[in-house]
Amino acid sequence: MRWLRTDFLQKPLDFPSEEMVFESLAYFGGEPVLPYDNRKTNFPYITKEDVMQMLISIQHEPNNVINEFAEKYRKYVGANYAIPTASGTSSLHLALVGAGVKPGDEVIIPNFTFIATAQAVVAAKAIPVFTDIDPDSYCMDVSQVEALITDQTKAIMPVHVHGLPADLPALQQICDKYELKLVEDASHAHSASIHEQICGSIGDAAGQSLMADKNFPVGGEGGMAFFKKEEDYHRALAFLEDSGIDYSMSWIAAAFGVSQLERLAYYDAVRARNAKLLSDALEKTELFSPPYVPDGFNHSYNMYRIKLNPAKKGLDDLEDYKVKEAIQQLIMEEGVFAREWQNRPIPGHLPFQNKKGFGNQYPFCLSDTDRKYQIEDYPNTLAMFRNTLTICRELRSPIEYERIQSYALAFQKIDQNPDKIRKVAEELDAIQPPYERDARLG
Amino acid sequence: MDKNMRFQISFVLSRVLNSGIIMSIEKNEKEIKGLENAIAKITKLPYVSTFNSYTGALHGALQGNDIGHGDFVTLSNTTDQEEKFIDWLGITNQYAMEQDTFERFSVNWENIGSFEEDLQQPSTLVLDFTELGFGPCALMATEDNRMWEKAERLKIFGAFDLRTMWTQEESHPDLQPGIQFNYRISPLVAACAKLSLLKRGEMVENRFFAKTT
Numbered sequence: 001m002r003w004l005r006t007d008f009l010q011k012p013l014d015f016p017s018e019e020m021v022f023e024s025l026a027y028f029g030g031e032p033v034l035p036y037d038n039r040k041t042n043f044p045y046i047t048k049e050d051v052m053q054m055l056i057s058i059q060h061e062p063n064n065v066i067n068e069f070a071e072k073y074r075k076y077v078g079a080n081y082a083i084p085t086a087s088g089t090s091s092l093h094l095a096l097v098g099a100g101v102k103p104g105d106e107v108i109i110p111n112f113t114f115i116a117t118a119q120a121v122v123a124a125k126a127i128p129v130f131t132d133i134d135p136d137s138y139c140m141d142v143s144q145v146e147a148l149i150t151d152q153t154k155a156i157m158p159v160h161v162h163g164l165p166a167d168l169p170a171l172q173q174i175c176d177k178y179e180l181k182l183v184e185d186a187s188h189a190h191s192a193s194i195h196e197q198i199c200g201s202i203g204d205a206a207g208q209s210l211m212a213d214k215n216f217p218v219g220g221e222g223g224m225a226f227f228k229k230e231e232d233y234h235r236a237l238a239f240l241e242d243s244g245i246d247y248s249m250s251w252i253a254a255a256f257g258v259s260q261l262e263r264l265a266y267y268d269a270v271r272a273r274n275a276k277l278l279s280d281a282l283e284k285t286e287l288f289s290p291p292y293v294p295d296g297f298n299h300s301y302n303m304y305r306i307k308l309n310p311a312k313k314g315l316d317d318l319e320d321y322k323v324k325e326a327i328q329q330l331i332m333e334e335g336v337f338a339r340e341w342q343n344r345p346i347p348g349h350l351p352f353q354n355k356k357g358f359g360n361q362y363p364f365c366l367s368d369t370d371r372k373y374q375i376e377d378y379p380n381t382l383a384m385f386r387n388t389l390t391i392c393r394e395l396r397s398p399i400e401y402e403r404i405q406s407y408a409l410a411f412q413k414i415d416q417n418p419d420k421i422r423k424v425a426e427e428l429d430a431i432q433p434p435y436e437r438d439a440r441l442g
Numbered sequence: 443m444d445k446n447m448r449f450q451i452s453f454v455l456s457r458v459l460n461s462g463i464i465m466s467i468e469k470n471e472k473e474i475k476g477l478e479n480a481i482a483k484i485t486k487l488p489y490v491s492t493f494n495s496y497t498g499a500l501h502g503a504l505q506g507n508d509i510g511h512g513d514f515v516t517l518s519n520t521t522d523q524e525e526k527f528i529d530w531l532g533i534t535n536q537y538a539m540e541q542d543t544f545e546r547f548s549v550n551w552e553n554i555g556s557f558e559e560d561l562q563q564p565s566t567l568v569l570d571f572t573e574l575g576f577g578p579c580a581l582m583a584t585e586d587n588r589m590w591e592k593a594e595r596l597k598i599f600g601a602f603d604l605r606t607m608w609t610q611e612e613s614h615p616d617l618q619p620g621i622q623f624n625y626r627i628s629p630l631v632a633a634c635a636k637l638s639l640l641k642r643g644e645m646v647e648n649r650f651f652a653k654t655t
Binding site for chain 1: 575
């Protein structure tokens with residue numbers, strides 16, 4: 001059996017003691033909250049149901065397997081129409097095309113997202129127009145949208161970033177006023193909802209990633225485009241036929257989707273439980289604030305962004321990004337993989353600085369406006385990069401109670417040591433703010 | 443689906459599922475790399491890039507040749523899908539020129555044991571594995587490292603994006619990306635294609651055995 005790569009965790013985690021909070025920091029030689037040999041997390045688990053589903057699916061035509069999965073997931077989301085795709089990026093492209101976005105149109109999107117949101121707009125041969133983010137939700141700042149609308153604007157595509165639904169009710173009002181399409185980027189937001197309506201079914205169209213690291217994973221890579229109106233769905237299908245582009249999902253991915261969908265409610269429940277435990281613990285600290293969630297909104301916590309409050313610990317005389325860097329180093333040594341997840345506004349990434357597009361500047365050359373994509377135009381996002389840290393995998397099923405409790409204790413332990421944070425921050429070499437370094441994708 | 447094909451797919455899939463390969467990207471880099479290495483060995487084209495569709499690999503080969511919107515390509519005997527896709531990219535096909543810009547070839551269960559013998563010694567090749575039945579899967583292989591680099595730049599999470607993710611340093615500032623698509627192949631599909639290529643060794647042996655007995 002040595003040839004078999006196992007998912008099984010090799011060692012149980014001891015139940016953590018609250019006394020750990022008062023022990024020496026691991027960075028300075030103390031015992032880490034999570035031992036070095038017990039930091040592994042696995043997701044998703046492949047169970048016998050997945051293997052059985054594969055054996056069943058292989059008896060059917062590939063298209064039937066893909067259609068079965070698409071239909072089951074469409075019903076779960078509550079969308080009227082769905083097209084399974086090879087990736088989240090291709091689903092966003094299809095959603096935009098289905099919504100009627102044509103070459104030279106403008107699509108308003110937030111500057112803080114994964115680059116695929118903006119590249120999907122370019123793939124639709126349209127021009128991305130970026131807003132700043134709301135400093136609390138980190139989603140699109142709705143108050144900026146109307147000022148960006150021009151005669152070329154065709155759609156608004158908010159991102160439910162990290163799994164928190166964007167303010168779709170407010171955006172829908174703007175869309176109604178200016179006759180624009182509302183397209184959701186629901187790539188982080190599986191099972192997330194607003195007043196119990198699931199993301200993906202609320203706007204005119206939506207795209208969603210189903211890749212392996214998402215809350216709802218299929219067999220490695222995949223996506224789904226959703227549509228409210230039949231005409232938009234048919235427009236997307238016609239595009240696939242006319243363009244020749246192959247965006248089709250692998251039946252292997254779809255087969256996994258069928259069995260993993262059965263477990264999505266369980267994954268969601270574990271993630272919500274873990275998020276609540278961690279948020280309750282962070283509320284007891286001065287240094288850390290948990291994610292903000294408006295009333296009636298259900299956050300799916302694909303990622304969990306923690307805000308740092310250096311002033312509450314008397315650290316506001318230091319550069320905030322240095323305090324963040326110091327905290328990151330300290331918490332990593334305790335065994336919690338906290339990271340930046342993006343470091344630069346998307347307009348500052350090379351494809352938008354250069355505007356090469358498909359070649360020879362197309363489709364950017366279709367615009368009458370010479371847009372300057374400058375990161376200084378997004379101060380809320382820059383501030384967020386300086387004073388937040390993100391944990392990506394630490395909430396997901398099957399993270400055990402002992403493990404999430406250990407994460408909470410690790411943050412509480414850092415909160416106890418402002419002097420140590422100061423010491424590390426002051427000893428940092430000359431580092432730049434995150435957005436002055438080369439852009440990283442994730 | 444053909445019965446013989448179903449047997450081949452079941453065989454490969456069972457082997458992949460029982461090897462403990464799971465879906466995580468980081469843990470399965472070996473599968474995608476393994477597929478690329480296998481193709482490099484078979485085609486003798488050292489630089490290989492994987493894609494999650496045939497049109498993706500076609501796009502990669504065009505990009506590798508610096509052919510984009512408003513440019514021209516020479517490809518003979520194109521299918522309806524190829525014509526549509528090239529047209530959608532804004533590229534014009536010049537038929538009946540001296541030589542195709544690059545060669546395209548489809549691998550299936552009939553020719554998997556010896557497909558390299560049917561190639562015209564290309565310097566750049568687009569190989570389609572979709573007919574094997576695991577889902578869309580294709581590669582671009584080339585003898586030119588610079589072409590490979592340009593094709594990889596087309597991919598979100600291509601080789602250069604992944605490098606920047608870890609180092610936060612742009613390794614190729616002279617080769618900056620334009621439009622990018624998520625052409626990343628599922629590691630599971632890549633693992634199936636890779637195992638199919640390994641199994642071809644048995645087919646080659648059987649063919650040899652049939653000839654000598």
